[in-house]
Amino acid sequence: MKFFSCTHQFDYSWEEVSTANWRKYGPWNNKSEHVIGVDTLSRTIDPNTNILRTERLITCKQTAPQWVRSFLGSQDTSLVYEVSYVDPAAKRVTMCSQNMTWSDLLSVQETVVYTPAKGGRTTFEQQAKVIALCGGWQKIKNTIEDITVERFKQNAARGREGFERVLAISREVFAEQREQKRNEQQRAAL
Structure with missing residues (x-):
């Protein structure tokens, strides 16, 4: 099991970040x-808390290295299941995702929190837990987890850069x- 974690501050208000998040x-x-x-x-929307809960399915082009694809199959897309919670009272967005492909x-479980x-x-906190589930061969498991965490780190940096543009x-x-x-309000007042 390997972990990835990072924290970043966006120079935008929580309102701007939580709204733009849907366009990322x-x-x-x-x-x-x-x-x-x-x-x-x-x-x-929970009527008691006003928390917005959203479930999404995200389809991505597969970016696994060729040697991994030859081992796991030539599938060219992957699916990620995401559940997000927007709590307007606490000003907190929490997004939890899990890979479905392979x-x-x-297992890649990611949690992102905006506060x-x-x-x-706005503070952005990202954590991921990567677990290779192939049986027995600890060295192979460690290699797969290390490669996955490194790719996750690279993709996280690209993701933050792209979100800054959004x-x-x-x-x-x-x-x-x-x-x-x-x-329009000024014209209506005239």
Whole structure:
């Protein structure tokens, strides 16, 4: 079993980050070309807590090294199941994901949390647990886990970079929308 963890601060408010989070796999993110589909399976709001719970299935182009693909099969897509919770009262977004493809051989469980930070910023915390489930051969298990954690680390850096772009574009779009709304309100007042 291997672990990956990182913390980052975005120079955007929690409101901006939690809203832009739903756009992070869209066309604004040039670092997420590997994501070829995001399907929302369910979305509910708890009437007592107002927590929004969303289940999604994320389809990605397979990026496993060739030697791994030859061992595990030539499948060119992978599926990830994600459950997220948006708690507006606590200002906390929690996203938990689990690989579905090759889950009988490798388990990758990821948790991402966004919370407000000082100065109008947002703290991003990411943790992943990687477990190779192939039987017996500890050296092979360790190698697979090490490679997976290293790829996870590289992908996490690309993901943060792409999300920064989404945040910047979102800020511009929201500023334009606010300006347009102000103009409409001023015209209506005349």
